Amino acid sequence: MKDIQKLDWGQITPPNFPFSDYEYLLALETSQSVGSETGWIPHYLTVWQGVELVGATFVYLKTNSYGEYIFDWEWADAYHRCALPYYPKLVSAIPFTPATGAKILLHPNADRDAVSRALISAMLALAEEKGCHSVNCLFLPPEEVPYFSERGFLIRHSFQYHWFNREYVDFSDFLDHLKTKRKKQIVREREQLIARGLEIRVVTGEAIRPRHAGIVYRFYLSTIDKMGAYPYLTSRFFDTVMATMKDRLVLILAYDRGTEIAGTINYRKGDHLYGRYWGADEYVRHLHFELCYYQSIDYAIRNKITLFEAGAQGEHKFPRGFLPERNYSAHWIFHARFRTAIAQFLNEEKALIGRLIDDKLGSSPYHQQIPGSGRVSTD
Structure with a gap:
Protein backbone atom coordinates (compact mmCIF):
# COMPACT_ATOMS: atom_id res chain seq x y z
CA MET A 1 0.00 0.00 0.00
CA LYS A 2 2.90 2.33 0.67
CA ASP A 3 3.72 2.27 -3.05
CA ILE A 4 0.54 4.28 -3.70
CA GLN A 5 0.12 7.88 -2.60
CA LYS A 6 -2.55 8.39 0.03
CA LEU A 7 -3.91 11.43 -1.82
CA ASP A 8 -4.31 9.44 -5.05
CA TRP A 9 -6.06 6.56 -3.27
CA GLY A 10 -8.37 8.98 -1.49
CA GLN A 11 -9.73 10.15 -4.85
CA ILE A 12 -11.16 6.71 -5.66
CA THR A 13 -12.53 5.44 -2.33
CA PRO A 14 -16.33 5.24 -1.94
CA PRO A 15 -18.08 7.75 0.35
CA ASN A 16 -19.81 5.20 2.61
CA PHE A 17 -17.32 2.35 3.00
CA PRO A 18 -14.41 2.83 5.45
CA PHE A 19 -12.71 -0.54 4.94
CA SER A 20 -11.21 0.29 1.55
CA ASP A 21 -9.76 3.54 2.92
CA TYR A 22 -6.01 3.94 2.67
CA GLU A 23 -5.59 4.00 6.45
CA TYR A 24 -7.47 0.75 6.99
CA LEU A 25 -5.71 -1.27 4.30
CA LEU A 26 -2.33 0.11 5.37
CA ALA A 27 -3.05 -0.76 9.02
CA LEU A 28 -3.73 -4.37 8.03
CA GLU A 29 -0.33 -4.53 6.34
CA THR A 30 1.87 -2.65 8.79
CA SER A 31 0.40 -4.52 11.76
CA GLN A 32 1.11 -7.84 10.01
CA SER A 33 -2.54 -8.79 10.30
CA VAL A 34 -2.27 -9.74 6.63
CA GLY A 35 0.71 -11.31 4.91
CA SER A 36 2.20 -14.71 4.22
CA GLU A 37 1.75 -15.90 7.82
CA THR A 38 -2.02 -15.38 7.75
CA GLY A 39 -2.51 -16.52 4.16
CA TRP A 40 -3.65 -13.08 2.94
CA ILE A 41 -0.95 -11.67 0.63
CA PRO A 42 -2.04 -8.25 -0.70
CA HIS A 43 -1.81 -7.04 -4.30
CA TYR A 44 -3.12 -3.77 -5.68
CA LEU A 45 -4.12 -3.41 -9.33
CA THR A 46 -4.33 0.12 -10.66
CA VAL A 47 -5.40 1.99 -13.79
CA TRP A 48 -3.82 5.34 -14.59
CA GLN A 49 -4.70 8.08 -17.03
CA GLY A 50 -1.45 9.95 -17.36
CA VAL A 51 -0.42 10.75 -13.79
CA GLU A 52 -3.95 10.41 -12.40
CA LEU A 53 -5.15 7.25 -10.66
CA VAL A 54 -8.57 6.54 -12.20
CA GLY A 55 -9.25 3.07 -10.85
CA ALA A 56 -7.97 0.31 -8.59
CA THR A 57 -8.86 -2.90 -6.85
CA PHE A 58 -7.34 -4.83 -3.97
CA VAL A 59 -6.87 -8.59 -4.15
CA TYR A 60 -5.24 -11.13 -1.91
CA LEU A 61 -3.35 -14.25 -2.88
CA LYS A 62 -4.75 -16.88 -0.51
CA THR A 63 -3.62 -20.29 0.63
CA ASN A 64 -6.67 -20.98 2.80
CA SER A 65 -10.33 -19.94 3.12
CA TYR A 66 -10.23 -18.43 6.60
CA GLY A 67 -11.66 -14.99 7.31
CA GLU A 68 -13.81 -14.72 4.18
CA TYR A 69 -17.40 -15.37 5.39
CA ILE A 70 -18.50 -16.59 1.95
CA PHE A 71 -17.76 -20.21 2.57
CA ASP A 72 -16.17 -22.44 -0.06
CA TRP A 73 -14.83 -25.21 2.16
CA GLU A 74 -17.03 -27.78 0.40
CA TRP A 75 -15.59 -26.72 -2.95
CA ALA A 76 -12.07 -27.13 -1.60
CA ASP A 77 -12.98 -30.54 -0.19
CA ALA A 78 -14.40 -31.66 -3.55
CA TYR A 79 -11.17 -30.63 -5.28
CA HIS A 80 -9.18 -32.54 -2.67
CA ARG A 81 -11.26 -35.69 -3.15
CA CYS A 82 -10.53 -35.49 -6.87
CA ALA A 83 -6.79 -35.09 -6.15
CA LEU A 84 -6.86 -31.54 -7.55
CA PRO A 85 -5.35 -28.43 -5.93
CA TYR A 86 -7.83 -25.75 -4.81
CA TYR A 87 -5.23 -23.27 -3.58
CA PRO A 88 -3.79 -20.79 -4.24
CA LYS A 89 -6.75 -18.64 -5.12
CA LEU A 90 -7.25 -14.91 -5.61
CA VAL A 91 -9.75 -13.10 -3.39
CA SER A 92 -11.01 -9.53 -3.55
CA ALA A 93 -12.48 -8.85 -0.12
CA ILE A 94 -11.73 -6.95 3.06
CA PRO A 95 -9.92 -9.49 5.28
CA PHE A 96 -11.97 -10.77 8.21
CA THR A 97 -14.77 -8.32 7.34
CA PRO A 98 -18.18 -9.47 6.05
CA ALA A 99 -19.29 -6.06 4.79
CA THR A 100 -20.66 -5.09 1.38
CA GLY A 101 -18.59 -2.49 -0.42
CA ALA A 102 -17.04 -1.61 -3.76
CA LYS A 103 -14.25 -3.81 -5.06
CA ILE A 104 -13.79 -1.68 -8.18
CA LEU A 105 -12.67 1.71 -6.95
CA LEU A 106 -13.21 4.49 -9.47
CA HIS A 107 -12.27 8.14 -9.82
CA PRO A 108 -15.36 10.33 -10.35
CA ASN A 109 -14.04 11.29 -13.80
CA ALA A 110 -13.17 7.73 -14.85
CA ASP A 111 -14.79 5.89 -17.74
CA ARG A 112 -16.66 3.52 -15.45
CA ASP A 113 -17.24 0.75 -17.97
CA ALA A 114 -13.76 0.76 -19.47
CA VAL A 115 -11.90 0.94 -16.16
CA SER A 116 -14.10 -1.71 -14.52
CA ARG A 117 -13.50 -4.13 -17.36
CA ALA A 118 -9.78 -3.40 -17.36
CA LEU A 119 -9.52 -4.19 -13.64
CA ILE A 120 -11.44 -7.45 -13.98
CA SER A 121 -9.12 -8.45 -16.83
CA ALA A 122 -6.15 -7.58 -14.62
CA MET A 123 -7.50 -9.83 -11.84
CA LEU A 124 -7.73 -12.77 -14.22
CA ALA A 125 -4.26 -12.11 -15.62
CA LEU A 126 -2.75 -11.94 -12.13
CA ALA A 127 -4.51 -15.16 -11.17
CA GLU A 128 -3.01 -16.98 -14.15
CA GLU A 129 0.41 -15.51 -13.44
CA LYS A 130 0.28 -16.72 -9.82
CA GLY A 131 -1.07 -20.15 -10.71
CA CYS A 132 -4.41 -19.59 -9.00
CA HIS A 133 -7.33 -21.95 -9.47
CA SER A 134 -10.07 -19.38 -8.96
CA VAL A 135 -10.82 -15.66 -8.58
CA ASN A 136 -13.38 -14.75 -5.92
CA CYS A 137 -14.82 -11.27 -5.37
CA LEU A 138 -16.87 -11.19 -2.18
CA PHE A 139 -19.61 -8.91 -0.82
CA LEU A 140 -20.08 -6.99 -4.07
CA PRO A 141 -22.53 -4.09 -4.25
CA PRO A 142 -25.33 -4.82 -6.75
CA GLU A 143 -24.09 -2.24 -9.26
CA GLU A 144 -20.79 -4.10 -9.70
CA VAL A 145 -22.35 -7.51 -10.33
CA PRO A 146 -23.13 -6.97 -14.06
CA TYR A 147 -19.46 -6.28 -14.86
CA PHE A 148 -18.47 -9.66 -13.46
CA SER A 149 -21.46 -11.46 -14.90
CA GLU A 150 -20.83 -10.21 -18.45
CA ARG A 151 -17.25 -11.44 -18.21
CA GLY A 152 -18.46 -14.93 -17.34
CA PHE A 153 -18.05 -15.00 -13.55
CA LEU A 154 -20.48 -17.17 -11.62
CA ILE A 155 -22.65 -15.07 -9.30
CA ARG A 156 -23.37 -16.38 -5.83
CA HIS A 157 -26.21 -15.19 -3.59
CA SER A 158 -26.21 -15.14 0.21
CA PHE A 159 -27.80 -12.86 2.80
CA GLN A 160 -27.23 -10.98 6.04
CA TYR A 161 -29.43 -9.00 8.40
CA HIS A 162 -29.17 -5.21 8.04
CA TRP A 163 -30.92 -2.34 9.80
CA PHE A 164 -32.34 0.53 7.75
CA ASN A 165 -33.23 3.95 9.08
CA THR A 306 -29.24 5.24 6.79
CA LEU A 307 -27.71 1.74 6.96
CA PHE A 308 -26.30 -0.26 9.85
CA GLU A 309 -24.56 -3.55 9.01
CA ALA A 310 -23.97 -5.46 12.23
CA GLY A 311 -21.83 -8.25 10.78
CA ALA A 312 -22.35 -11.86 9.77
CA GLN A 313 -24.80 -14.42 11.10
CA GLY A 314 -27.39 -13.66 13.70
CA GLU A 315 -30.95 -14.96 13.51
CA HIS A 316 -31.34 -13.03 16.76
CA LYS A 317 -31.00 -9.78 14.77
CA PHE A 318 -34.29 -10.34 12.91
CA PRO A 319 -36.76 -9.92 15.82
CA ARG A 320 -34.80 -6.81 16.82
CA GLY A 321 -35.50 -4.95 13.59
CA PHE A 322 -32.82 -6.17 11.21
CA LEU A 323 -34.08 -7.40 7.83
CA PRO A 324 -32.58 -9.95 5.42
CA GLU A 325 -30.53 -8.31 2.68
CA ARG A 326 -29.13 -10.20 -0.28
CA ASN A 327 -25.33 -10.35 -0.69
CA TYR A 328 -23.47 -11.08 -3.92
CA SER A 329 -20.12 -12.59 -4.79
CA ALA A 330 -18.51 -13.40 -8.13
CA HIS A 331 -16.39 -16.48 -8.84
CA TRP A 332 -14.18 -17.42 -11.76
CA ILE A 333 -13.44 -21.15 -11.71
CA PHE A 334 -10.60 -22.18 -14.03
CA HIS A 335 -11.33 -25.92 -14.01
CA ALA A 336 -14.03 -26.46 -16.65
CA ARG A 337 -15.82 -29.44 -15.10
CA PHE A 338 -15.81 -27.98 -11.61
CA ARG A 339 -17.06 -24.69 -13.06
CA THR A 340 -20.10 -26.54 -14.47
CA ALA A 341 -20.76 -28.32 -11.18
CA ILE A 342 -20.39 -25.16 -9.10
CA ALA A 343 -22.66 -23.23 -11.48
CA GLN A 344 -25.41 -25.80 -10.93
CA PHE A 345 -24.92 -25.63 -7.15
CA LEU A 346 -25.13 -21.82 -7.20
CA ASN A 347 -28.39 -21.85 -9.16
CA GLU A 348 -29.93 -24.17 -6.57
CA GLU A 349 -28.51 -22.10 -3.71
CA LYS A 350 -29.87 -18.88 -5.25
CA ALA A 351 -33.39 -20.31 -5.32
CA LEU A 352 -33.07 -21.44 -1.70
CA ILE A 353 -31.81 -18.01 -0.59
CA GLY A 354 -34.75 -16.37 -2.34
CA ARG A 355 -37.23 -18.58 -0.51
CA LEU A 356 -35.54 -17.95 2.84
CA ILE A 357 -35.70 -14.19 2.35
CA ASP A 358 -39.35 -14.32 1.27
CA ASP A 359 -40.23 -16.44 4.30
CA LYS A 360 -38.49 -14.02 6.64
CA LEU A 361 -40.12 -10.94 5.15
CA GLY A 362 -43.45 -12.72 5.43
CA SER A 363 -43.04 -12.69 9.22
CA SER A 364 -41.55 -9.21 9.51
CA PRO A 365 -40.99 -7.81 13.01
CA TYR A 366 -42.53 -4.53 11.80
CA HIS A 367 -46.20 -3.53 11.79
CA GLN A 368 -46.06 -2.88 8.06
CA GLN A 369 -44.14 -4.78 5.42
CA ILE A 370 -40.89 -2.83 5.15
CA PRO A 371 -38.53 -3.73 2.31
CA GLY A 372 -34.76 -3.75 2.60
CA SER A 373 -32.56 -1.35 0.72
CA GLY A 374 -34.13 -2.09 -2.66
CA ARG A 375 -30.63 -2.54 -4.08
CA VAL A 376 -30.94 -5.81 -5.98
CA SER A 377 -28.96 -7.27 -8.85
CA THR A 378 -30.79 -9.06 -11.66
CA ASP A 379 -27.97 -11.64 -11.94
Whole structure:
Protein backbone atom coordinates (compact mmCIF):
# COMPACT_ATOMS: atom_id res chain seq x y z
CA MET A 1 0.00 0.00 0.00
CA LYS A 2 2.90 2.33 0.67
CA ASP A 3 3.72 2.27 -3.05
CA ILE A 4 0.54 4.28 -3.70
CA GLN A 5 0.12 7.88 -2.60
CA LYS A 6 -2.55 8.39 0.03
CA LEU A 7 -3.91 11.43 -1.82
CA ASP A 8 -4.31 9.44 -5.05
CA TRP A 9 -6.06 6.56 -3.27
CA GLY A 10 -8.37 8.98 -1.49
CA GLN A 11 -9.73 10.15 -4.85
CA ILE A 12 -11.16 6.71 -5.66
CA THR A 13 -12.53 5.44 -2.33
CA PRO A 14 -16.33 5.24 -1.94
CA PRO A 15 -18.08 7.75 0.35
CA ASN A 16 -19.81 5.20 2.61
CA PHE A 17 -17.32 2.35 3.00
CA PRO A 18 -14.41 2.83 5.45
CA PHE A 19 -12.71 -0.54 4.94
CA SER A 20 -11.21 0.29 1.55
CA ASP A 21 -9.76 3.54 2.92
CA TYR A 22 -6.01 3.94 2.67
CA GLU A 23 -5.59 4.00 6.45
CA TYR A 24 -7.47 0.75 6.99
CA LEU A 25 -5.71 -1.27 4.30
CA LEU A 26 -2.33 0.11 5.37
CA ALA A 27 -3.05 -0.76 9.02
CA LEU A 28 -3.73 -4.37 8.03
CA GLU A 29 -0.33 -4.53 6.34
CA THR A 30 1.87 -2.65 8.79
CA SER A 31 0.40 -4.52 11.76
CA GLN A 32 1.11 -7.84 10.01
CA SER A 33 -2.54 -8.79 10.30
CA VAL A 34 -2.27 -9.74 6.63
CA GLY A 35 0.71 -11.31 4.91
CA SER A 36 2.20 -14.71 4.22
CA GLU A 37 1.75 -15.90 7.82
CA THR A 38 -2.02 -15.38 7.75
CA GLY A 39 -2.51 -16.52 4.16
CA TRP A 40 -3.65 -13.08 2.94
CA ILE A 41 -0.95 -11.67 0.63
CA PRO A 42 -2.04 -8.25 -0.70
CA HIS A 43 -1.81 -7.04 -4.30
CA TYR A 44 -3.12 -3.77 -5.68
CA LEU A 45 -4.12 -3.41 -9.33
CA THR A 46 -4.33 0.12 -10.66
CA VAL A 47 -5.40 1.99 -13.79
CA TRP A 48 -3.82 5.34 -14.59
CA GLN A 49 -4.70 8.08 -17.03
CA GLY A 50 -1.45 9.95 -17.36
CA VAL A 51 -0.42 10.75 -13.79
CA GLU A 52 -3.95 10.41 -12.40
CA LEU A 53 -5.15 7.25 -10.66
CA VAL A 54 -8.57 6.54 -12.20
CA GLY A 55 -9.25 3.07 -10.85
CA ALA A 56 -7.97 0.31 -8.59
CA THR A 57 -8.86 -2.90 -6.85
CA PHE A 58 -7.34 -4.83 -3.97
CA VAL A 59 -6.87 -8.59 -4.15
CA TYR A 60 -5.24 -11.13 -1.91
CA LEU A 61 -3.35 -14.25 -2.88
CA LYS A 62 -4.75 -16.88 -0.51
CA THR A 63 -3.62 -20.29 0.63
CA ASN A 64 -6.67 -20.98 2.80
CA SER A 65 -10.33 -19.94 3.12
CA TYR A 66 -10.23 -18.43 6.60
CA GLY A 67 -11.66 -14.99 7.31
CA GLU A 68 -13.81 -14.72 4.18
CA TYR A 69 -17.40 -15.37 5.39
CA ILE A 70 -18.50 -16.59 1.95
CA PHE A 71 -17.76 -20.21 2.57
CA ASP A 72 -16.17 -22.44 -0.06
CA TRP A 73 -14.83 -25.21 2.16
CA GLU A 74 -17.03 -27.78 0.40
CA TRP A 75 -15.59 -26.72 -2.95
CA ALA A 76 -12.07 -27.13 -1.60
CA ASP A 77 -12.98 -30.54 -0.19
CA ALA A 78 -14.40 -31.66 -3.55
CA TYR A 79 -11.17 -30.63 -5.28
CA HIS A 80 -9.18 -32.54 -2.67
CA ARG A 81 -11.26 -35.69 -3.15
CA CYS A 82 -10.53 -35.49 -6.87
CA ALA A 83 -6.79 -35.09 -6.15
CA LEU A 84 -6.86 -31.54 -7.55
CA PRO A 85 -5.35 -28.43 -5.93
CA TYR A 86 -7.83 -25.75 -4.81
CA TYR A 87 -5.23 -23.27 -3.58
CA PRO A 88 -3.79 -20.79 -4.24
CA LYS A 89 -6.75 -18.64 -5.12
CA LEU A 90 -7.25 -14.91 -5.61
CA VAL A 91 -9.75 -13.10 -3.39
CA SER A 92 -11.01 -9.53 -3.55
CA ALA A 93 -12.48 -8.85 -0.12
CA ILE A 94 -11.73 -6.95 3.06
CA PRO A 95 -9.92 -9.49 5.28
CA PHE A 96 -11.97 -10.77 8.21
CA THR A 97 -14.77 -8.32 7.34
CA PRO A 98 -18.18 -9.47 6.05
CA ALA A 99 -19.29 -6.06 4.79
CA THR A 100 -20.66 -5.09 1.38
CA GLY A 101 -18.59 -2.49 -0.42
CA ALA A 102 -17.04 -1.61 -3.76
CA LYS A 103 -14.25 -3.81 -5.06
CA ILE A 104 -13.79 -1.68 -8.18
CA LEU A 105 -12.67 1.71 -6.95
CA LEU A 106 -13.21 4.49 -9.47
CA HIS A 107 -12.27 8.14 -9.82
CA PRO A 108 -15.36 10.33 -10.35
CA ASN A 109 -14.04 11.29 -13.80
CA ALA A 110 -13.17 7.73 -14.85
CA ASP A 111 -14.79 5.89 -17.74
CA ARG A 112 -16.66 3.52 -15.45
CA ASP A 113 -17.24 0.75 -17.97
CA ALA A 114 -13.76 0.76 -19.47
CA VAL A 115 -11.90 0.94 -16.16
CA SER A 116 -14.10 -1.71 -14.52
CA ARG A 117 -13.50 -4.13 -17.36
CA ALA A 118 -9.78 -3.40 -17.36
CA LEU A 119 -9.52 -4.19 -13.64
CA ILE A 120 -11.44 -7.45 -13.98
CA SER A 121 -9.12 -8.45 -16.83
CA ALA A 122 -6.15 -7.58 -14.62
CA MET A 123 -7.50 -9.83 -11.84
CA LEU A 124 -7.73 -12.77 -14.22
CA ALA A 125 -4.26 -12.11 -15.62
CA LEU A 126 -2.75 -11.94 -12.13
CA ALA A 127 -4.51 -15.16 -11.17
CA GLU A 128 -3.01 -16.98 -14.15
CA GLU A 129 0.41 -15.51 -13.44
CA LYS A 130 0.28 -16.72 -9.82
CA GLY A 131 -1.07 -20.15 -10.71
CA CYS A 132 -4.41 -19.59 -9.00
CA HIS A 133 -7.33 -21.95 -9.47
CA SER A 134 -10.07 -19.38 -8.96
CA VAL A 135 -10.82 -15.66 -8.58
CA ASN A 136 -13.38 -14.75 -5.92
CA CYS A 137 -14.82 -11.27 -5.37
CA LEU A 138 -16.87 -11.19 -2.18
CA PHE A 139 -19.61 -8.91 -0.82
CA LEU A 140 -20.08 -6.99 -4.07
CA PRO A 141 -22.53 -4.09 -4.25
CA PRO A 142 -25.33 -4.82 -6.75
CA GLU A 143 -24.09 -2.24 -9.26
CA GLU A 144 -20.79 -4.10 -9.70
CA VAL A 145 -22.35 -7.51 -10.33
CA PRO A 146 -23.13 -6.97 -14.06
CA TYR A 147 -19.46 -6.28 -14.86
CA PHE A 148 -18.47 -9.66 -13.46
CA SER A 149 -21.46 -11.46 -14.90
CA GLU A 150 -20.83 -10.21 -18.45
CA ARG A 151 -17.25 -11.44 -18.21
CA GLY A 152 -18.46 -14.93 -17.34
CA PHE A 153 -18.05 -15.00 -13.55
CA LEU A 154 -20.48 -17.17 -11.62
CA ILE A 155 -22.65 -15.07 -9.30
CA ARG A 156 -23.37 -16.38 -5.83
CA HIS A 157 -26.21 -15.19 -3.59
CA SER A 158 -26.21 -15.14 0.21
CA PHE A 159 -27.80 -12.86 2.80
CA GLN A 160 -27.23 -10.98 6.04
CA TYR A 161 -29.43 -9.00 8.40
CA HIS A 162 -29.17 -5.21 8.04
CA TRP A 163 -30.92 -2.34 9.80
CA PHE A 164 -32.34 0.53 7.75
CA ASN A 165 -33.23 3.95 9.08
CA ARG A 166 -36.75 4.90 8.00
CA GLU A 167 -36.25 8.50 9.16
CA TYR A 168 -37.03 7.60 12.75
CA VAL A 169 -37.26 10.55 15.14
CA ASP A 170 -35.63 8.65 17.99
CA PHE A 171 -35.28 5.13 19.40
CA SER A 172 -38.81 5.20 20.77
CA ASP A 173 -40.12 6.01 17.31
CA PHE A 174 -38.23 3.00 15.95
CA LEU A 175 -39.77 0.79 18.64
CA ASP A 176 -43.24 2.06 17.78
CA HIS A 177 -42.81 0.70 14.25
CA LEU A 178 -42.21 -2.82 15.60
CA LYS A 179 -44.94 -5.31 16.38
CA THR A 180 -46.04 -5.18 20.00
CA LYS A 181 -44.38 -8.48 20.93
CA ARG A 182 -41.03 -7.37 19.52
CA LYS A 183 -41.24 -3.94 21.10
CA LYS A 184 -42.03 -5.38 24.55
CA GLN A 185 -39.13 -7.81 24.25
CA ILE A 186 -36.63 -5.01 23.60
CA VAL A 187 -38.07 -2.78 26.32
CA ARG A 188 -37.91 -5.67 28.81
CA GLU A 189 -34.30 -6.47 27.91
CA ARG A 190 -33.24 -2.85 28.31
CA GLU A 191 -35.07 -2.44 31.62
CA GLN A 192 -33.40 -5.53 33.06
CA LEU A 193 -30.02 -4.18 32.03
CA ILE A 194 -30.72 -0.74 33.53
CA ALA A 195 -31.42 -2.49 36.84
CA ARG A 196 -27.88 -3.86 36.69
CA GLY A 197 -26.60 -0.29 37.13
CA LEU A 198 -24.05 -0.21 34.31
CA GLU A 199 -22.92 2.99 32.63
CA ILE A 200 -22.85 3.06 28.81
CA ARG A 201 -20.53 5.48 27.01
CA VAL A 202 -20.32 6.23 23.29
CA VAL A 203 -16.79 7.36 22.43
CA THR A 204 -16.00 8.94 19.06
CA GLY A 205 -13.56 11.29 17.33
CA GLU A 206 -11.06 13.13 19.47
CA ALA A 207 -12.46 11.53 22.62
CA ILE A 208 -10.75 8.31 21.51
CA ARG A 209 -7.43 7.96 23.31
CA PRO A 210 -4.51 5.56 22.76
CA ARG A 211 -5.59 3.55 25.82
CA HIS A 212 -8.83 2.63 24.05
CA ALA A 213 -6.85 0.48 21.62
CA GLY A 214 -5.82 -1.84 24.44
CA ILE A 215 -9.35 -1.98 25.80
CA VAL A 216 -10.89 -2.92 22.45
CA TYR A 217 -8.11 -5.43 21.73
CA ARG A 218 -8.77 -7.09 25.08
CA PHE A 219 -12.45 -7.46 24.27
CA TYR A 220 -11.61 -8.71 20.76
CA LEU A 221 -9.38 -11.43 22.24
CA SER A 222 -12.06 -12.43 24.75
CA THR A 223 -14.50 -13.21 21.95
CA ILE A 224 -11.85 -14.93 19.84
CA ASP A 225 -11.00 -17.12 22.83
CA LYS A 226 -14.65 -18.03 23.49
CA MET A 227 -15.12 -18.98 19.82
CA GLY A 228 -11.87 -20.91 19.59
CA ALA A 229 -10.88 -18.75 16.62
CA TYR A 230 -7.54 -17.36 15.49
CA PRO A 231 -6.69 -13.72 16.41
CA TYR A 232 -5.69 -12.41 12.98
CA LEU A 233 -5.82 -8.77 14.06
CA THR A 234 -2.83 -7.80 16.15
CA SER A 235 -2.62 -5.27 18.96
CA ARG A 236 -0.67 -3.01 16.60
CA PHE A 237 -3.65 -2.99 14.22
CA PHE A 238 -5.89 -1.54 16.92
CA ASP A 239 -3.20 0.95 17.95
CA THR A 240 -2.98 2.11 14.35
CA VAL A 241 -6.68 2.52 13.54
CA MET A 242 -7.27 4.31 16.86
CA ALA A 243 -4.61 6.81 15.81
CA THR A 244 -5.40 7.18 12.10
CA MET A 245 -9.15 6.54 11.83
CA LYS A 246 -10.65 8.00 14.99
CA ASP A 247 -12.94 10.16 12.86
CA ARG A 248 -14.49 6.93 11.50
CA LEU A 249 -14.73 4.96 14.77
CA VAL A 250 -17.66 4.62 17.16
CA LEU A 251 -16.79 2.80 20.38
CA ILE A 252 -19.61 1.77 22.70
CA LEU A 253 -18.34 0.74 26.13
CA ALA A 254 -20.03 -0.56 29.27
CA TYR A 255 -18.64 0.40 32.68
CA ASP A 256 -19.25 -1.17 36.06
CA ARG A 257 -18.26 1.21 38.90
CA GLY A 258 -15.89 3.08 36.59
CA THR A 259 -14.21 0.05 35.01
CA GLU A 260 -14.93 -0.99 31.45
CA ILE A 261 -16.27 -4.54 31.31
CA ALA A 262 -17.51 -4.83 27.71
CA GLY A 263 -17.48 -2.98 24.45
CA THR A 264 -17.99 -2.96 20.71
CA ILE A 265 -16.19 -1.18 17.89
CA ASN A 266 -18.13 0.27 14.96
CA TYR A 267 -16.82 1.98 11.84
CA ARG A 268 -18.66 4.89 10.28
CA LYS A 269 -18.25 6.61 6.93
CA GLY A 270 -20.80 8.90 5.34
CA ASP A 271 -24.24 7.66 6.34
CA HIS A 272 -23.30 4.01 6.84
CA LEU A 273 -22.35 2.28 10.09
CA TYR A 274 -20.63 -1.10 10.40
CA GLY A 275 -20.48 -3.15 13.58
CA ARG A 276 -17.32 -5.23 13.86
CA TYR A 277 -15.97 -6.66 17.11
CA TRP A 278 -17.45 -7.05 20.53
CA GLY A 279 -16.24 -8.64 23.74
CA ALA A 280 -16.73 -8.70 27.48
CA ASP A 281 -14.75 -9.49 30.60
CA GLU A 282 -17.82 -11.04 32.21
CA TYR A 283 -21.25 -12.24 31.15
CA VAL A 284 -24.09 -9.80 31.72
CA ARG A 285 -27.47 -10.82 30.36
CA HIS A 286 -28.65 -8.74 27.38
CA LEU A 287 -25.45 -6.63 27.34
CA HIS A 288 -24.47 -7.92 23.90
CA PHE A 289 -27.82 -6.78 22.47
CA GLU A 290 -27.57 -3.42 24.21
CA LEU A 291 -24.09 -2.52 22.96
CA CYS A 292 -24.10 -4.14 19.53
CA TYR A 293 -27.68 -3.38 18.51
CA TYR A 294 -29.72 -0.98 20.63
CA GLN A 295 -27.03 1.58 21.41
CA SER A 296 -25.76 1.38 17.82
CA ILE A 297 -29.27 1.87 16.42
CA ASP A 298 -29.80 4.80 18.76
CA TYR A 299 -26.51 6.32 17.55
CA ALA A 300 -27.56 5.72 13.95
CA ILE A 301 -30.89 7.49 14.42
CA ARG A 302 -29.31 10.47 16.18
CA ASN A 303 -26.65 10.83 13.47
CA LYS A 304 -28.86 10.27 10.40
CA ILE A 305 -27.21 6.96 9.52
CA THR A 306 -29.24 5.24 6.79
CA LEU A 307 -27.71 1.74 6.96
CA PHE A 308 -26.30 -0.26 9.85
CA GLU A 309 -24.56 -3.55 9.01
CA ALA A 310 -23.97 -5.46 12.23
CA GLY A 311 -21.83 -8.25 10.78
CA ALA A 312 -22.35 -11.86 9.77
CA GLN A 313 -24.80 -14.42 11.10
CA GLY A 314 -27.39 -13.66 13.70
CA GLU A 315 -30.95 -14.96 13.51
CA HIS A 316 -31.34 -13.03 16.76
CA LYS A 317 -31.00 -9.78 14.77
CA PHE A 318 -34.29 -10.34 12.91
CA PRO A 319 -36.76 -9.92 15.82
CA ARG A 320 -34.80 -6.81 16.82
CA GLY A 321 -35.50 -4.95 13.59
CA PHE A 322 -32.82 -6.17 11.21
CA LEU A 323 -34.08 -7.40 7.83
CA PRO A 324 -32.58 -9.95 5.42
CA GLU A 325 -30.53 -8.31 2.68
CA ARG A 326 -29.13 -10.20 -0.28
CA ASN A 327 -25.33 -10.35 -0.69
CA TYR A 328 -23.47 -11.08 -3.92
CA SER A 329 -20.12 -12.59 -4.79
CA ALA A 330 -18.51 -13.40 -8.13
CA HIS A 331 -16.39 -16.48 -8.84
CA TRP A 332 -14.18 -17.42 -11.76
CA ILE A 333 -13.44 -21.15 -11.71
CA PHE A 334 -10.60 -22.18 -14.03
CA HIS A 335 -11.33 -25.92 -14.01
CA ALA A 336 -14.03 -26.46 -16.65
CA ARG A 337 -15.82 -29.44 -15.10
CA PHE A 338 -15.81 -27.98 -11.61
CA ARG A 339 -17.06 -24.69 -13.06
CA THR A 340 -20.10 -26.54 -14.47
CA ALA A 341 -20.76 -28.32 -11.18
CA ILE A 342 -20.39 -25.16 -9.10
CA ALA A 343 -22.66 -23.23 -11.48
CA GLN A 344 -25.41 -25.80 -10.93
CA PHE A 345 -24.92 -25.63 -7.15
CA LEU A 346 -25.13 -21.82 -7.20
CA ASN A 347 -28.39 -21.85 -9.16
CA GLU A 348 -29.93 -24.17 -6.57
CA GLU A 349 -28.51 -22.10 -3.71
CA LYS A 350 -29.87 -18.88 -5.25
CA ALA A 351 -33.39 -20.31 -5.32
CA LEU A 352 -33.07 -21.44 -1.70
CA ILE A 353 -31.81 -18.01 -0.59
CA GLY A 354 -34.75 -16.37 -2.34
CA ARG A 355 -37.23 -18.58 -0.51
CA LEU A 356 -35.54 -17.95 2.84
CA ILE A 357 -35.70 -14.19 2.35
CA ASP A 358 -39.35 -14.32 1.27
CA ASP A 359 -40.23 -16.44 4.30
CA LYS A 360 -38.49 -14.02 6.64
CA LEU A 361 -40.12 -10.94 5.15
CA GLY A 362 -43.45 -12.72 5.43
CA SER A 363 -43.04 -12.69 9.22
CA SER A 364 -41.55 -9.21 9.51
CA PRO A 365 -40.99 -7.81 13.01
CA TYR A 366 -42.53 -4.53 11.80
CA HIS A 367 -46.20 -3.53 11.79
CA GLN A 368 -46.06 -2.88 8.06
CA GLN A 369 -44.14 -4.78 5.42
CA ILE A 370 -40.89 -2.83 5.15
CA PRO A 371 -38.53 -3.73 2.31
CA GLY A 372 -34.76 -3.75 2.60
CA SER A 373 -32.56 -1.35 0.72
CA GLY A 374 -34.13 -2.09 -2.66
CA ARG A 375 -30.63 -2.54 -4.08
CA VAL A 376 -30.94 -5.81 -5.98
CA SER A 377 -28.96 -7.27 -8.85
CA THR A 378 -30.79 -9.06 -11.66
CA ASP A 379 -27.97 -11.64 -11.94
